[in-house]
Amino acid sequence: MFFEKPKNGARSGARSGHSNGFSGGFPGGWPAATSRSGVLWLTVAAAVLAAAGCGGPTADGGKLARKAAVGGRPRILVTTTVVADLVRQVAGDRVEVDCLMPPGIDPHSYKATPRDAERLLEADLVVASGLHLEGRLAALLARLADRVAVLSVADRLPANRILEAAGGIPDPHVWFDAGLWSLLPAEVARALAAIDPAGAETYAARAETYAARLREADAEARERLATIPPDRRVLVTAHDAFRYFGRAYGIEVVGVQGTSTASEAGLGDINRLVELVVSRRIPAVFVETSVADRNVAALIEGARARGHQVSIGGRLYSDSLGPTESDGGTLEAALAANVETIVTALAAGEAAP
Numbered sequence: 001m002f003f004e005k006p007k008n009g010a011r012s013g014a015r016s017g018h019s020n021g022f023s024g025g026f027p028g029g030w031p032a033a034t035s036r037s038g039v040l041w042l043t044v045a046a047a048v049l050a051a052a053g054c055g056g057p058t059a060d061g062g063k064l065a066r067k068a069a070v071g072g073r074p075r076i077l078v079t080t081t082v083v084a085d086l087v088r089q090v091a092g093d094r095v096e097v098d099c100l101m102p103p104g105i106d107p108h109s110y111k112a113t114p115r116d117a118e119r120l121l122e123a124d125l126v127v128a129s130g131l132h133l134e135g136r137l138a139a140l141l142a143r144l145a146d147r148v149a150v151l152s153v154a155d156r157l158p159a160n161r162i163l164e165a166a167g168g169i170p171d172p173h174v175w176f177d178a179g180l181w182s183l184l185p186a187e188v189a190r191a192l193a194a195i196d197p198a199g200a201e202t203y204a205a206r207a208e209t210y211a212a213r214l215r216e217a218d219a220e221a222r223e224r225l226a227t228i229p230p231d232r233r234v235l236v237t238a239h240d241a242f243r244y245f246g247r248a249y250g251i252e253v254v255g256v257q258g259t260s261t262a263s264e265a266g267l268g269d270i271n272r273l274v275e276l277v278v279s280r281r282i283p284a285v286f287v288e289t290s291v292a293d294r295n296v297a298a299l300i301e302g303a304r305a306r307g308h309q310v311s312i313g314g315r316l317y318s319d320s321l322g323p324t325e326s327d328g329g330t331l332e333a334a335l336a337a338n339v340e341t342i343v344t345a346l347a348a349g350e351a352a353p
């Protein structure tokens with residue numbers, strides 16, 4: 001029997017939960033320093049064993065021991081490519097990072113396989129994006145929550161920086177606000193130090209360096225996007241993955257499909273957007289690497305029928321980074337690529353009369 005009921009009342013698919021940073025219950029009595037680490041230590045025993053350096057397999061209950069066997073390095077299983085990049089930047093070569101979702105996959109609709117459940121159980125730490133980005137996977141994470149430590153990074157962000165999507169649920173697309181994302185390397189460093197205390201200083205130092213780079217990327221993006229004439233700073237995309245980006249960099253953002261790709265765009269939504277694109281003479285709309293293009297195609301066709309030519313300004317990285325060797329292989333690279341795509345498409349258009 002693979003699955004067990006979560007202990008501690010861990011929620012599965014609960015809608016709120018970003019306010020306190022934990023998506024499940026927290027066992028009381030754990031030292032305060034660790035309770036601030038952001039790791040959902042539902043497996044207190046695992047933490048104790050890992051801290052004591054017990055690396056090898058144990059008999060019964062071995063799942064709770066440090067499971068790493070790969071060259072002695074801790075095994076970190078992450079959900080999305082964005083989170084994989086975050087963990088790799090902080091951890092360097094000290095850990096094995098294994099990513100559930102390959103590049104180009106839509107995390108909202110990703111459905112875990114039985115093999116994924118095994119991989120989750122084999123990990124020393126699972127790092128998820130959180131705020132219910134992993135819509136269908138979140139239920140599995142909750143079911144396994146008493147057997148593996150889970151850090152949901154976005155859940156660690158200050159609640160007052162989190163945007164609300166339709167229906168009052170938190171908007172999970174936090175990563176393209178590089179300033180906001182720069183708060184997270186330190187959280188990852190603390191979680192890694194909890195399973196690999198010998199690496200604590202390395203993780204902390206790398207996290208600091210990486211956070212500084214993200215703050216630089218934040219400043220660069222702001223500077224570049226400010227070159228777009230103010231009346232054309234409108235980003236129309238397939239789904240609402242850029243609201244944090246828009247808030248950070250002064251771009252009005254309109255998604256065809258809402259915050260999750262789980263709901264289909266209705267005809268009313270498309271017509272509303274056609275009206276917006278035509279009346280504001282928006283020169284370009286954008287497609288995403290991880291979302292189907294049919295809604296954007298319908299929007300372009302609708303605008304054309306009204307006599308307004310709108311082009312596809314390019315393909316943006318949204319919920320997935322590109323393959324490692326691509327121009328969007330890291331968050332910094334994907335952000336820079338998106339910014340250039342947007343600047344080129346929106347700044348080059350003819351000025352509205």
Ligand code: ZN
Nearest residue numbers: 241259260319
């Ligand atoms: Zn999304």
